[in-house]
Amino acid sequence: MVAEIFRELGYEGATMSLITARTRVSKGSLYHFFPGGKEEMAGEILAHIDEWFAINVYEPLEREAAAAAVARMWGAVDEYFRSGRRICLVGAFALDETRDRFGSVIRGYFRRWIDALEGALVRSGVDAATARRLAEEAVVGIQGGLTVARALKDKTIFSRTLGRLRQRIDAAIAGA
Amino acid sequence: MVAEIFRELGYEGATMSLITARTRVSKGSLYHFFPGGKEEMAGEILAHIDEWFAINVYEPLEREAAAAAVARMWGAVDEYFRSGRRICLVGAFALDETRDRFGSVIRGYFRRWIDALEGALVRSGVDAATARRLAEEAVVGIQGGLTVARALKDKTIFSRTLGRLRQRIDAAIAGA
DNA sequence: GTCTATAAAGCGATAGAC
């Protein structure tokens, strides 16, 4: 709910007044739950996102049968970003002045995603160099797809991007 | 100069006080040149970006020999984004609340880029469906590469992304 | 715990001297 306000308007755009108005929770209560104020709220939202990706993306990629985990990733990503209607808050924070504030979380999000996908591809028989290249390409492509989809107000761009990346990775797994 | 402040901190993060401090031009003078204030400044910066891309990217793609124009695009893009040290202000604006304010400029930037690249690929003999797919993939990939490069503070991600996209498009032109 | 009222600071923008 609050996360959606940040996703829609960015860190600066999501003012406390707007958050109280939309959640119908007063500032007093908001500061009761988040004594650290806005920064703590955003921090917990980022932690929640990281937890979701850990459970639904990173851990399956790290632990489950590689091909199945990769297949599962596409579904999870498509679901999470609502097929392109939602942007990636971590990516958005990486581009503005919040970058420094949440730098380590932002770095961890992208690094772990790329590393986990690379690992799964290696385990499924793809050679190391190709796995690294494909993993980086996938995470980069997803971010770009979300950005351009929102810029053009055309969510089909994200779907097509996801489809292209999936096809390429599936081919590498099949050919391994 | 001012553009760099916006690129670094985003629309909200680039406050007028900060702009006066860094440019050593007082607010009075700033408002003398930009009566419309901050919004006008950002608008002119976006217009300047659009002009640069029109001259160095779109028009060559639309007018020059297709293969040469595509080759030129990679150089122009790498130069403009300083090999990944600079982000795309248009992409950043697409993700925050400025999206609505500059919506048509943002849409125009991405649409014209994809369309121009698609056109050049078609003219160089690539079939229509493949050209559209490759053009979209390139612009999406560039945006994603810039985002992830900044998030991981690793500009080599952008270089590798550009290399991958270039290779794929060159192969399509060569095979056409 | 939840609220209203308000403080303190920073914001974009303006006035007016020079």
Next chain:
DNA sequence: GTCTATCGCTTTATAGAC
């Protein structure tokens, strides 16, 4: 044209009643 001083408003954050 450029500056300083300041306006009016919004921001984050707090105080204190209930």
